Amino acid sequence: MLDVHVTLARGTFRLDAAIRDEGFICLSGKNGSGKTTLLAIIAGKIRPDGGFVKIGDEDITIMPPEARGVVMVSPESQLPSLSVEKHLRWGIGARGMKVNEGRILEVSKKLGIHYSGRVDELSLGMRERVSLATALLSRPRVILVDEAFSNIDNRKSFISEFRSLCKEEQVDLLHTTQQEGEEELSDHGYRMDSGKSARIF
Secondary structure (H helix, E strand, O other): OEEEEEEEEEOOEEEEEEEEEOOEEEEEOOOOOOHHHHHHHHHOOOOOOEEEEEEOOEEOOOOOHHHOOEEEEOOOOOOOOOEHHHHHHHHHHHOOOOOOHHHHHHHHHHOOOOOOOEHHHOOHHHHHHHHHHHHHHOOOOEEEEEOOOOOOOOHHHHHHHHHHHHHHHOOEEEEEEOOOOHHHHOOEEEEEEOOEEEEOO
16 A cells, blocks of 8 residues: 655645555656656655655655665666666565566566567667566565656557556556556556646546
């Protein structure tokens, strides 16, 4: 369960946003509405002026990013110099977990990752697939996806598959989008407008 209610003021911008749900959550809104700022607060990259960030019953508002069990993925969040194989194992190693080769192969197949070269040689869409698979394989409590589904071919089928994998791993996910109708692919939908969030379903 992701339970967030935070406020932030930066110049003329005011954020007053709340999300309380679990599963696969979509946050839609126009560019500049505050979506990325909210994800950065949940990830611990920005300290809010007020409010709280909780995962389950644990208040993580003042925890450092590395202690939160939260992974944030954007289109630029990959490690370009690594091979695909090393990239997929990177998050697992960073968390001190045991590598499950069978699970890596299964996730790679389901997410359409079939390239074995360096990450910086991939298309943007394939790099996003690798970044998202790496995040999932590290088994965080929450994955935050900031527009990182946007460049993937067959986006709707990919999101559906990724949603199923998150459910298998019992990982909550919050993703942002500017695409109309993408809320329908999620368990819950929120809309952000001028720094204020509203629950759609």
